[in-house]
Amino acid sequence: MQFLYSGLTGGSIYALVALGFNIIYNTTGLINFAQGEFVMLGGMMIYTFFAVLGMPFPAAFPLAIITALVMGLLFERVFINLVRVKSEINLITVTIAASILLRDFAMHIWGRDTVTVGEFMPVKSIELPGGIISNQSVMVIAVGAGIAFILHLFLKRSKYGRAMRACFDDMTAAGICGINAVMVRVMSFGVAAAVGAAAGVLISPITFVTYDDGVMIGLKGFAAAILGGLGSFWGAVAGGLLLGLLESFAATVMPSGYKDAIAFVVILLILFVKPAGLFGKRMAKRV
């Protein structure tokens, strides 16, 4: 049972990262390989505001998210918008380049060492049937679920959300209907960065933060998105949780060093067997 609890904690984070991938994919059909870097930036932001500047957590958390949102907007303006030939390979490469740049800037600002954020609240262990869970983990799961729910409402009910979905279906038609497609694309990068950063904030007291954390967590988030089905909102959540559970289960049956490989084995297996993912509606293109 213990692996269930730790799996859900890790899984909530992966789910949030996967949602970040999904938001951008759903509006632009793009995969942002720098998504993991926003998670790392979220952790670094909360470190700066909360641990270094000593702000209270309720003020530092929104501030970190807003900073990330602005960075996401800038990211789109600088990197995606300026690509002359917007072919798929070019867009993939430019986000990879951007991720290198973000990582390196983070290294210069915050240094190579792991930074410790400190607890947002006094840590307590809660006894549950079959194991213990810390209130930190409960917070991660609860806040993660909350963000996913708000995001769901945002995409399904709000004007912007509808515009985003319209853009994915048909950019030209959406434009004819008076939707500012460029605006929507910029927005989706901002929102995705904010969601990624939220994941980074939540996980920071548990795993600490290093400048190159983004690579691994970004890849695992992508694995979760593929597992659930790229483009499917609740699929991303389910994929994240499932991946978290698989990982923590694997850690109990084999040497822990292999744990990180699980996500990639999952990616390869899913791509081999069912590229649309477990809950994906759209078929990944096979020729």
Next chain:
Amino acid sequence: MRKINPFPALLAAVALAVLGFTVDNEYYLGVAVIIMIHSLNATGLNILLGYTGIISIGQAAFFGLGAYISGVLSATYGWNPLMTFPVSFAGSFIIAYVIGWPVLRLHGHYLAMATLGFGMIVYILMNEMDFITGGPSGLMGIGDIEFLGLYFGLDQAYFVLMSVYFVIVLFLLELFDKSFLHYKLKFIKSSESASNSYGLDTVQTKLLVFAFVAGFTALNGSLYAFFAHFISPVSFSLKYSIELVAMATVGGLGYITGGVIGAVILGLVPELFASAEDYEMLIYGGLLAVCVMFVPGGIAGTLSGLRKKNVRS
């Protein structure tokens, strides 16, 4: 068939000969060997990415695979180094074929992700299977290449061996660039459905190209292992795969000289800026971003564009 242009291979041969006769500092010759290996890897990736449109972010895995196959066979099992080369090629070819069979039916970011995932798995295995690979601390005691009674242990000798191999491969690549095969690949790149309707088996072609480049990259890995005499997983991480993408892109996708130019420029970065090692990745990322955004043809593309302009005027 277009006319073969032996100029790049000749230029490389002359440059290498000059380098070999004037420089007797072993360190610089070593750097040259490493840059030649980078060039070959980047050119291999260029054939995938620039010619065929296969985006592979897992080339470091095949490079590492070759290095470890040769390293383990010769250091642990005492094989003759030369005998490990065919195994290295064949092993990677088969693995790439098996991986590619399902993966190459995917496109764009799915394919990028699948190759990246494969690269990460190989990297993790290199670290974890320490009973074979020596784990994170690496594999030591890899011997020298020896044939015709010659030892290629000294850096000078290795430089000569590597130069000869490099120029031959460069010439073969030039032949490839002017052959029918290259048009076939570029046709697949520009439109897969069109190539299919012309009766090309695109999946099979891509698979063979992918596996062949994997084998070629593994050979470079073997050469690297016998040059460095020591290999550890760090050299074959995701970072190296991305560096190769940067080299091929900055140099010029779809040009044989592209991989070489990119590798020479980016390969010299850590040497020239050795004091400012921290900025290495910043330079890589910056150049990659600028090239993708503003210079789609890379350096080789820009050069050839300029040349054509001059010829016309």
